[in-house]
Structure formats: C-alpha cells, structure tokens
Amino acid sequence: MAALSTTRLIILASATLYREAWCALLSSQPYIRLVGASHDVAGIGTFLVPSQPTAILIDLPAASPHMAYELRAATSDCGLLFLVESYNLTEIVALLQAGATGCISRDDSMSDLTRAIIAVGRGEIVLPTTIAGQVLSSLANAARALAALTNSQPASDNLVEGLSERETHILSLLGQGLTNKDIAQTLIISVRTVEAHLRSIYDKLGVRSRTEAALWAAKYGYTEQPTSESKTRDR
Amino acid sequence: MSAELLRPRTPVAVLGTLAEFHREPIPYNLKTLVRLVTDLNPDLLCLDITRDQWRRRDFEELPPEYREALLPLADQTDIVVVPIGGEQPAQEPTAAGWKGRVIAGLRSWLAYLQRTSPGPAAINQGVRHHVADTLYSTINVLAGRIAQQARKAHTSHLIQQVVEVAHRDPGCRILVVVNVRYCHLIRPALKKYPEIEVVPYTDL
Numbered sequence: 001m002a003a004l005s006t007t008r009l010i011i012l013a014s015a016t017l018y019r020e021a022w023c024a025l026l027s028s029q030p031y032i033r034l035v036g037a038s039h040d041v042a043g044i045g046t047f048l049v050p051s052q053p054t055a056i057l058i059d060l061p062a063a064s065p066h067m068a069y070e071l072r073a074a075t076s077d078c079g080l081l082f083l084v085e086s087y088n089l090t091e092i093v094a095l096l097q098a099g100a101t102g103c104i105s106r107d108d109s110m111s112d113l114t115r116a117i118i119a120v121g122r123g124e125i126v127l128p129t130t131i132a133g134q135v136l137s138s139l140a141n142a143a144r145a146l147a148a149l150t151n152s153q154p155a156s157d158n159l160v161e162g163l164s165e166r167e168t169h170i171l172s173l174l175g176q177g178l179t180n181k182d183i184a185q186t187l188i189i190s191v192r193t194v195e196a197h198l199r200s201i202y203d204k205l206g207v208r209s210r211t212e213a214a215l216w217a218a219k220y221g222y223t224e225q226p227t228s229e230s231k232t233r234d235r
Numbered sequence: 236m237s238a239e240l241l242r243p244r245t246p247v248a249v250l251g252t253l254a255e256f257h258r259e260p261i262p263y264n265l266k267t268l269v270r271l272v273t274d275l276n277p278d279l280l281c282l283d284i285t286r287d288q289w290r291r292r293d294f295e296e297l298p299p300e301y302r303e304a305l306l307p308l309a310d311q312t313d314i315v316v317v318p319i320g321g322e323q324p325a326q327e328p329t330a331a332g333w334k335g336r337v338i339a340g341l342r343s344w345l346a347y348l349q350r351t352s353p354g355p356a357a358i359n360q361g362v363r364h365h366v367a368d369t370l371y372s373t374i375n376v377l378a379g380r381i382a383q384q385a386r387k388a389h390t391s392h393l394i395q396q397v398v399e400v401a402h403r404d405p406g407c408r409i410l411v412v413v414n415v416r417y418c419h420l421i422r423p424a425l426k427k428y429p430e431i432e433v434v435p436y437t438d439l
Contacts, residue, residue, distance in 0.1 A: 030273040031312050111310035118313065184315045188400060190278030190407040191313040 007121035010047045010078075011037035012071075013059040022059065029114050041070050048075060055079040055121035063091070065098035072099025079120025087128050093138045102126030119179040124210055132177020136218035162204045168222070170197050174210070175217025243406035244429075247397060248275070248436035249422050251359050251415030252300050253349040253367065265304040268355040272308060275439050277410035280309055281317045281397055283325070283417075289318040296324070300355075305412060319396035319411070325389045328378030338377050341370050358415050359436065371416035390417055394424045401431050408439055 009032050013019040019037045027034045035054070036047035048054065056078050060067065063082040071080055081102045082095055092103050102120045104113055105128070116126040127135055163171065166187075173183045180198070184191045198210065207213050216222075272280070282301055288294065294302045309316045330338055348358065348367055357363055375383055397411055411421065425433050 029311060030269070030308060111307065114311040181313050181315070184313070188279075188315065188317055189404040190315060192278060193404050193407060 006031050006033045007118045008033050008035045008047075008049070008052055008054040009117055009121070010035055010044055010054060010056045011059070012039075012041070012044060012056055013037065014039050014061065015059075018059055022057065025110075026057075026114070026117070032114060032117055041067070041074055044071070044074060048078070053077070053079070053121050053123065055081055055117045057081050057083070057117060059083045063095060063103075065094045068095050068098035068100045077123070079117075079123060081116055081120045081126065087131050089131055089134055089138070092127065092131070092135055096125070096135065096139060103128075115179065115181055119181065122180075124179050125177065125214060126179055127177040129177055129182075133175065133218065136175060136177060136214050140215045140219040163201065167197055167201050167204070170194065171201055171213065171217050172222045174198070174201075174214050175222045177214070242430060244432040245401040245405050245407060245409060246432045246434050246439055247401065247409045247411060247425055248277075248434050248439040249411045249413065249418050249425075250355075250436045251364070251367075251418040252298070252355070252412060253345060253352070253358055253415060265299060268300060268304045269308050271355055272305060272314075272410065272412075273312075275410055275436060276408075277314060277439060278407040279317050279400060279404070279409045280305065280314050281319045281393075281400065281409060281411040281413075282306075283320045283393060283413045284318045285320040285322060285324060286318050287322075288320070288324070289316065300412070317396070317400050317409075319393050319400075321389055321392045326385065328374055328382035328386070330378050330382075334377045334379075338374050341374050341377075345370050359418075364415065364418075367415045368419055375416075386416075390420045390424075393417060394421055397421070397425060398428055398431070401428070405430065410436065410439060 009026060011019055011022045011026070011034070013022060016039070019039065023034060023037050026032060036044075038044050038047070044056065054075075056071065056075060058067070058071070058080060060083075063084055068080060068082070071078075079101045080099060081104060082100050084091065084095075084103045084105055086107075087103070087105055095103060101123070102116055102125060104116045104126065108116075119126050169187070170183055173186060178186070180191050180194045184194045187194070198213065201213055202208065202210075205213060205216055207216055282305065284294075284297060284301065288297070294306060297306075306316065308314065328338065329335060345367060348363055348370075352358055352363070358367060375386055393411075393413060397409065401407075401409060413421065422433050425431050
C-alpha cells in the first residue's frame with residue numbers, strides 16, 4: 001500500500017462563523033489535514049512547519065493584493081488559495097503578481113475546492129481554465145511579474161524541439177492553467193507521471209518551476225485549447 | 236538486460252462489488268468504501284462506465300458505489316478515473332419462461348448477499364465471494380449463448396482497456412473496481428501479461 005500524502009491546510013477567515021464552517025467542512029476531506037485556522041495573518045505563523053507543504057485557504061471579504069503580499073512574506077513557500085467573488089482577470093493577475101498561487105470562485109463546487117487545495121499545497125497555480133490563458137499571458141507580458149517570478153531568462157524558442165510529443169502536449173495543457181490532476185485526467189495517466197514529465201520539461205526549457213514553465217508556454221503560444229471532451233471532463 | 240526486463244511492472248488490483256443492485260439498499264455506509272479506496276490511494280481507478288457516460292458526467296444510472304462514493308472521491312483527489320466500459324453499458328442477462336424465473340430467484344440471492352454485506356471487503360473474500368461468483372455463472376448459463384457471448388465480449392473489453400492503460404503508464408498503481416462477476420475472469424487474464432503484476436487489493 002502506498003504511503004498517503006496529505007496536504008496540510010490552514011484557514012484564514014476573518015469571520016468566526018465562516019472559519020468554523022470551513023473547518024467543519026474540510027476537516028473530513030480525504031488527503032487534506034486541517035492544521036489550524038486564524039482570523040489574521042499573524043495567527044498563521046503558529047501553524048507553519050518548515051519544509052512541509054501547506055495550503056492556506058483565504059476567505060476574506062475583499063481579497064486584496066496587499067494581503068497576498070503580506071501573506072507571501074509571512075509564509076514563504078505555502079500555497080495561497082484566495083476565494084474570490086468572480087473570476088475577474090485584473091483582480092486575479094494582481095493577486096498572482098502579489099504572491100497568490102491560486103483563486104477559486106465561491107460559485108465553484110466542493111470537488112473543485114478540495115482539488116484546488118491539494119494542488120496549491122504542492123506548489124501548483126490554480127486558475128479557472130476559462131481565463132487561465134489570458135492570466136498567464138498577462139503575467140508573461142508584464143516585465144515586473146516576470147522579474148518577480150523568475151530569476152532566470154526563459155529558454156529560447158528552439159529548445160522546444162527537444163520536447164517529446166507528450167511533453168509538448170503537457171506543456172500546452174499547463175499553459176492553459178490546468179492543474180496536474182486535470183492534465184493527468186485529460187491524458188489518462190497518473191499524476192505522478194505528469195509530475196515526472198514536468199520535471200523533464202523544466203530541465204529542457206531551463207526553467208526552475210511550474211510557474212516559469214507556464215509563463216514560458218503562455219509567452220511562446222503553447223496554449224492550445226483542450227478538446228471538448230477534456231473540457232467536459234476537467235471542468 | 237533487455238528493455239522488457241527494465242520496464243517497471245504495473246501493479247493491478249481488482250476489487251469486486253455487487254454494484255448492479257443499485258436499487259437495493261446498501262447496509263454498510265459507503266464511507267467505508269471511500270475509506271478503503273482512500274487508504275489504497277491508487278494512481279488510476281478503472282471503472283466499468285462508458286466513455287460517453289464519463290464525458291457527459293451522466294452518472295444517474297450508475298450504481299451508488301460509483302455514483303456516491305468512488306466518483307466523488309476521485310473528483311476531489313489525485314485519483315484519475317479510467318472509464319473502461321464498452322460503447323454501451325453491459326446488459327443484465329435475462330431469459331424467458333422458467334429460466335427467467337430461476338434467474339430472478341438467483342438474483343434475489345445476490346441482492347440478499349448485498350443487503351447483508353458487513354462492508355465492501357466482504358464480497359471480495361470467503362464464502363460470500365464464491366457464492367456470488369457461482370450465482371452469476373449460473374445466471375449466465377441460464378441466459379443462453381447470446382448472453383454468454385455478450386458477457387465474454389464485455390469482459391474482454393474491460394481487460395483490454397486495463398492492459399492499454401498499464402502500457403500507457405507503466406509502473407503506476409491501478410485499482411479496477413467492477414462487478415464481482417468479472418473478477419475471476421479479469422485477474423487470470425491480466426496475469427498472462429508479464430508487464431502486469433496482479434496483486435490482492437490489500438497489497439496494492
């Protein structure tokens with residue numbers, strides 16, 4: 001039997017009732033371990049454990065970039081998942097530039113939420129596929145965002161020739177903002193296999209992270225739309 | 236060393252259910268099944284549903300084990316669903332006359348087995364497992380040649396789909412959850428493939 005990997009989860013919600021509701025709802029979800037809840041950023045620190053991937057679900061009346069900056073500074077490598085009222089391109093780009101790793105709408109389902117928590121917990125960007133391409137293009141075109149997110153120059157165009165057909169496909173799905181699970185379900189392979197392909201893609205592109213690879217894909221137009229079949233499957 | 240030997244073997248476990256009785260009450264809490272599969276934590280979960288049902292997310296006619304336990308679990312986790320059913324959902328074998336009445340009687344025994352199962356593991360071990368298999372085999376004989384051919388074709392399709400996915404992603408951990416009637420056929424058939432290692436579900 002495989003060792004279970006669970007995602008540590010911290011709730012940040014200013015309203016007591018919401019905080020307790022999230023705890024009640026998410027504490028029984030498989031592969032998620034609720035480790036604490038706080039009403040402010042300062043309270044988060046007590047739940048952090050160095051080198052243990054953690055997701056923070058942020059449910060605040062107004063999700064501001066300032067809050068994302070503050071959280072990013074306080075939580076270094078945690079996944080920051082913001083609950084937003086709707087998928088507004090400008091708002092989401094601002095949040096991501098400030099350090100958020102994902103956004104999820106209050107209209108999304110419980111399944112979407114739990115999958116998003118697991119994904120941001122392991123460092124993935126979580127965006128709705130409907131606007132992911134636009135978000136990533138905006139980020140890739142913004143010099144400041146690139147500078148903030150990458151310390152290295154993206155690989156040149158011709159390096160893509162080194163990618164296999166499967167890797168090119170995965171890169172394009174990544175560029176559309178799909179999570180590892182979405183990519184795995186689209187290709188009907190395991191998430192671990194997708195992760196292995198991504199590591200190979202990072203090496204070949206000379207990038208260091210999923211974010212850089214996604215930005216690379218957006219910048220160089222590797223954002224083909226999924227088929228209607230995969231869209232239906234992977235909403 | 237040949238490439239074949241270097242290739243990782245793909246562990247596959249087959250878990251049987253009495254899933255066809257989706258209008259029968261299930262005595263155990265489906266959370267038990269969710270917990271079982273959560274603990275097994277497979278990479279890929281092969282289910283006997285058609286690609287069309289999966290594409291349309293049309294789960295209305297699926298048994299509760301799928302509809303209320305396994306599909307929501309997969310939706311919320313990293314478990315990837317592999318629809319391995321054929322073009323059409325498998326039809327229940329039927330017959331006219333006295334054979335039909337005997338089949339109905341045998342099915343009531345199967346329903347009884349489901350009603351009295353203490354948990355999802357019960358139908359995969361011990362007397363209950365063999366009784367269920369025998370009842371299904373008898374029903375199949377009574378239903379005649381066409382039904383037998385249909386069952387054989389459906390089983391072959393299930394096996395082929397599992398083999399394909401094992402080839403596509405060698406080394407990943409595959410859990411197949413199908414009606415218990417297919418278990419005795421799928422396991423030995425998969426064992427013939429050297430790249431597949433059929434394991435008890437507890438050892439996945």
